[in-house]
Structure formats: structure tokens, C-alpha cells
Amino acid sequence: MPGGEWVLLAYRLPREPSTPRIALWRRLRQLGAAQLLDGLIGLPADSRTREQFEWLADEVLEAGGEATIWVARPGSAGQERALASRMQAAVAADYREVVEQAGAARSGPTGQRKRALGRLRRELRRIRRRDYFPPPELERAVAAVEALAESVGRAAA
């Protein structure tokens, strides 16, 4: 089976100053991008990921670095599976964290539960934005946050 399309960002940034480098890493983490090699980053291609990489490429150029954008297919299905499961494992860990925190929040007082609910809903939304290969942990995290919401609703009733 031929793999899907990926958008790749190949870049090089000067060592100093470190601010653009840190800003880039933060952004890549928010986007859930996979690092293939030092200076080579990938995401499944769609109009959003491609656009976000284009903005990043511009910022690398403005910081005095080099950057090019490529659209590519993995050479083998196995290669794509390995990359996808690595990305999946990263978001799965984030979802497990949400499950844990939602569980812990349920035993707290109502006000605390309400605040935790707002925070975990936002966190869940952020994780889903960077989740390209949803793992089973997604459903568990959604269920855990829903259970917390119900416990807040019951307390309010």
C-alpha cells in the first residue's frame, strides 16, 4: 500500500541567538510535528499543516537560516508505520496524563473540579489538534473528562 503524503520542512538555523530556535521548537511541539533527522521535520500533508510549515520556513529565513518545504511520500509502508506509531505514542502519553488528572480532580471539592474541567477541556482540545493518528487513549481521555463534567453537573443540580 503506498503511503500518504507528508509535508517536510528541511531547515538550518544559526546556533546563536537561541530565541528563534526555541520559538521554532515550541511551535513544532504545538503542531505535533515529527522530527525525522536533525533539521528535518514532517507532518501528514493537508492545507493546514502545509501552511503552518510555510510560515515557519519564513521565520527561519528571517532568523538568518535556510528552509525549504517538500511534499513527499514515504518509501515504504513500514517506514510510515514506524513514524506514525512514534507520533501516536507521544500523544497517547499526553492523553493518559489527562485521564489521570481528570480522575484525581473528581475527588476534589466542587470549585476545584469546575476549574480542572475547564483546564482539561482546553488541554484535550490542544492535544487533539496535534493528533494525526488517534490512539485508543483518545476515547479514554474524552470519557474521563466527560465523567468529570458529569460530576460537576451533579454537584450543581
Add this chain to the structure above:
Amino acid sequence: MRWATRSGPHVDRTACAWLIRRFIDPESEFLFVDDPDEVPADATAFDMRGVELSHHGGECSFEAFLHRYELDDPVMWAIARIVHEADLDDGRYDAPEAPGFDVLLRGLSMVRGDDEVLELSAPLYDGLYEYLKRATLLGREPA
């Protein structure tokens, strides 16, 4: 004046087009291109790679317009925070309206052509401006 941007406008490009028409150039004409090389010489490009009125330093194009044209209206900056989060979703600002705006504009661009998306979205930004202006004056959410 002629203004050019990428086709398939979502929140940042529609907000920029609204800003251009309301605050910079009431006679503006918009062109949509698929590649930066297609921008005609007499058109000002925005929200495209390699141009001034685009993303810089982690800011979106709408913010670039506010800087460039020195629009220091606090209501416009309140809109900018929403557009920024809807477009980049990087958590720089607290803008709970952003995900809703993002979905509305993405959905609109699925069922309408580029010109029509600009036309239909302009009253939304007019309304957002009015709402945020009242909120700023009142210091709380208007009824």
C-alpha cells in the same frame, strides 16, 4: 487599489480583507492566487510567503496590518488576538472565541467561492468590532 492573497481564505485572510476595505482602501479589489509568482505587479500581496503584510515573528498577517498602518485602536487589537488564536492556535492569547471563528470561516470556505466568502464574512467582523467596542466601553460583556 488591487490586493492579492492566496485562494481559499480562512480567518486571517478574511479579517485582513475586512480591515483593508474598512480602514485602508474602500475601493479595494481582491485577487486570489495559488502561487506567489502569480501576483500581478500592480497588486499588494498579503498573507503570503515573503511579503511584508504577512506572518512575522510569530504574529499573523492581521497583526502585520495593524503595525504597518499604525491602527492602534484597542478594539482592533482585541480582534487581532482572536484572529491570531484562530489562525495559529499557539496559546499566546486567551481568546475563547477563536475556535468558533476558525470553524465558521473554514466551513464557509467549503461552501462558497473566495469573493463570496469575503462578502459574507465582512458583516461578522463588523459585528465583532461593535461587540468588542461595547465590551471595552462597559468593561464587561455587553447584553
